[in-house]
Amino acid sequence: MSDLLEINLPKERTWAEIVNFVKMIETFYFDRIHSLTHKCKNIEKSARKERTRSTMRVAERHDLEKIFLDCVLQTKYNIKRRRER
Secondary structure, three states, X not given: OHHHHHOOOOHHHHHHHHHHHHHHHHHHHHHHHHHHHHHHHHHHHHXXXXXXXXXXXXXHHHHHXXXXXXXXXXXXXXXXXXXXX
């Protein structure tokens, strides 16, 4: 910036250079923010999928435990019934 002022360019040319520089920086940061926002959304989506998978695993395990306990109770009942005969 100080280089532009030191080389004694016409005022309009100096302003044009400054505006171009600011536009370049603005574009760089806008693209960077867009890229990071996109990455953040992808990470959030992945985390949501993983939480869903985890919940499904817990639900499956719960269902299997319930089936197992039902089988154990049924077996106990069958054993008790046979002993009574």
